[in-house]
Amino acid sequence: MPSAVTGEAMPRTARTARAGLPRRALPAAAGAMTGLLLLMALRLPWAGDLGMHAAVLERLRTDLLHPGNPLVNADTPSPYYSPWMVLLALLASLTGWSTFTVLRLAALAGLLLLVTGVRALVRTLSPHRAAFPLALLCLLLLQGVRLFAWSGVPSLTSLALTLAYPSTLALGLTLQLWALTRRAVDESWRTPAFAGLGLLAALILLCHQFTGAVAVLGLLAFLLGRRPLPTPGLWAGIGVALAVALLPLLAWPYYPFFALTGAPGLDGIHQPLYTHLAGKFCLVLPGVAALGARLRRDGRDPLALLFALGLAVFTAGGLSGHWAWGRVLPALLVPAQLALAVETAGAAGHRRRVLGAVTAAALLTGAWAQAGVLTYVLPRRAAAAVRQRVPTVPLWPRPRWAADRVPAGATVLTDDYYALRMLPAYGPYTVAPAYPDVFLPDERRRREATRRYYAPATTRAGRLGVLREYGVRWVLQRAGRPGLPPDDPALRPRAHGPGGMTLLEVVAR
Template sequence: MPQLTTGPLTADDDGAGAARDALIVRAGRYRPTPYLILGTAFWLVVGITAWRAPIQGDFGQHASAVQRIKDDWLHPMNPLLKVSGANSPYFSPYIVALGLFAKLTGLAAWRVVKLSLWLNLAVLLLGVWAFTRTLSTRRWAPVFALAAFTLVWGVRGKEWSGFCGLWSLTHGAPYPSCFAVGVTLLLWAWADRLARRDSVVLHDRPGALFREYAPYVGLGAAGGVLLLIHPITALAAWVGLACVVAGRQHGWSWPVAGRWAAACTAALVVALVWPYNDIFSLAGDTTVDAVHRRLYADLWHWYGLAFALGLPVLALRARRYRRDPLVLMFLADCALVGYGWVSGHYTYGRVFALLVVPLQFGLAVEVAQIPPWTRVRRVLAPLAVIAVLVGTAAQIGAVVPQRYLPVTLRHPRGWPSYGWVADHVPDGDVLIADGYFAPHTLPAYGIFMVNPTWPDPSTSPAERNRRFFAARAYLDPHTPPDVRARIGRRYDIRWLLLRRGQHVPYDGRLVASNPATGERLIRLADG
């Protein structure tokens, strides 16, 4: 080994030099872990794919909320409609932070949301690593967990906000739900660390009370922020946190119970003091239940692999330890999902995104833990490899272009770009259009619509229906001109976007068109 110094040490620098040499030696011997290497590769591949993906899905909803904060962070307008945004649940701490960043940098809101995907993926990867380390110390366990978490879902790719399969992440990485899932895994790891502590008796030393309570208060406050960012993920997160504590905490005493009570109190206080909306008003709200019924529609295709391999593993873990946190999480989440089905509150179907986590992580940890010569390993490991291969085949089309794969493999459907519309329509103008793609995409550029394209609990059902019928009447070619004019004045409509072959009488001028889609943008004369 080469010498670390080039000359004799003096008495003054002997200690500092030895410390420096020790650091150099340690740095020279450091080898990156498999998870650091493969996780970084995953971060880059999925990040680049999501960065290049067109604006589609829920992206417009989140970007429009960021734009409203950028425009006026104290009194933002509704993300989708030209009305007050008071009590809109879309103004979470996450969205407000992005909006203030957009205001500070001057970047367009949709560009800031695009940039956020790198942070979200980093938090998600850190969460996978941290939670896996509470379950296993094996070097390859986090790698197996990442593979199971993103690939072992079902035999068909599923895209839904908050679902972290590879197919979904390539479009959903910029969404707050991705960030929320990563924070959930970090909170579970944090709770596991606190619960493993012995029952500590508080001492009279100065600062002892603060040192004992601060980690619990911090955990609770972070959980309260998570509730504001993504309520349904937070519900499953808090249920999982309770299961971690129930499975790991030993030596219950009044001081221990008091510290966990402080965590719950901190979460409640954070949620109550948030000024933009009352998050607890969403309890029992049925606005988005109908949208989520599809999550119960095809369980095998979407979650079959995770259940087929994960259930036997959880049974083994339950046999070893009845209070295993993964087993408790799975049972609790099943109860939540079952309640959603029985009650008709299908929004609870979003808990499926975290219900499969115990199945996936249990499988990964079991494969990592079992010595290679055991009978269980000889059966479980090949099945896990097959599940990963099937999951990869079902989702690989999301990251690999069509020209490199067989035509039989599925690929996500790309949405048309509406940047050409945003080039002409100023931020804050109202545009009317029908179809599916345009009304869901255009809010990303700060454009208001007449009727909400996503259900917003802050807008009453009567108002949503009134706007829906007004938009339909305006676009009906048989509507009398005076009725169309009244609708235009009522909602301050300034622009009209017509699909190919759509004929609506209008008083205005053609501004732009898209030859690829046949759509035409009209600037209305009375707008």
């Protein structure tokens, strides 16, 4: 039991408790959040892009050297074929484990790298033991009161749905890279040691290009934030790291990395990143204030510099209509979240009490706003009770009823939002891709063919022409939708699913 001591001699546990953040509660709360994410890794909730990453594994397992497009039957490269996914496909092929089992292992690896990455980076920013668990809580809970889930953007809700994605692994590696870079410049590592930093940066860029852009901004901020600025010897090491990073980017065989620069077609789906900003990110404001305090003490504070760089890119994207630039959001969120944790853990006196109270209130608000993630692991009745009280991102029903009947490699025609994003996870192709594809030259034509098939004015001959053109063997459509009727001689009903969905086999074209 701590002794009753007053003033500055008061034990740290008691001092932190008075600040509104009991020291013993921080590791417990951080552990609980990590445990919840561990359950997510095992549960693997399905919403968003999980089907895309499962499809990537399916294609690599089928043909490791020439997998082709992951969603449609076309021989094109894809930026989704990253070193991490190739490694997972090799693991799946060697062990015979199912695609979703391997994705669960990927989620565990991503969670491990993320947690250890937060710890490694925070240790370079603060000597206080409370800083790490507080930083982890801030990273997970401090966004806003409006649910927001996007790959590469850290929050409890977002990570619960994206743990298995390469973006989570890339974010964990980015935090590790920043921590190693701070050590490298502070300890004046020798030039050859910087080659490892270059390889790590290249791995991040190849695994998730948007997170790679955030990683590069962070490297620039941590280099410019060093006091004094790097010596000529350190700049030589940085040059080595840059040269080594370029080699894998130029040599990666699965897609031309630099062809992604300025690729068209990505801005439309990213416009939601610029909507409802206050509701999505209001709880980050205390972190922005903490960044301001750090900037006043040090005009080249690396966290403040990273925030400024991220804000500049994000703002430029909004003003110019390049909505895809909004994917640098982690460059704004992470430094603000870490700054608040570090400042709160190291505060003293009246400032400690104020910061502790503000941080505790923000964390509790964030926890309540994101309490809907509990529905992903609770029993059905309990989950329903939670959904009545807090908002949640709904999960998608798995389409096994249809996927079990369609053989891998067969082409399915559908315009159903969920089917387009889920069926390729089990091996089939779709006529049109669910997502924009910068390497698919006939993407627009495929989308138009799908629209034409389901257009009310299209003749039977026109619909049969679409089936022949793309080698369609199966049609998945909802009852009442335009298209060939289930009793058409060219089709044979094979299964009925929820919501009036029917799986039809094409028997004549």
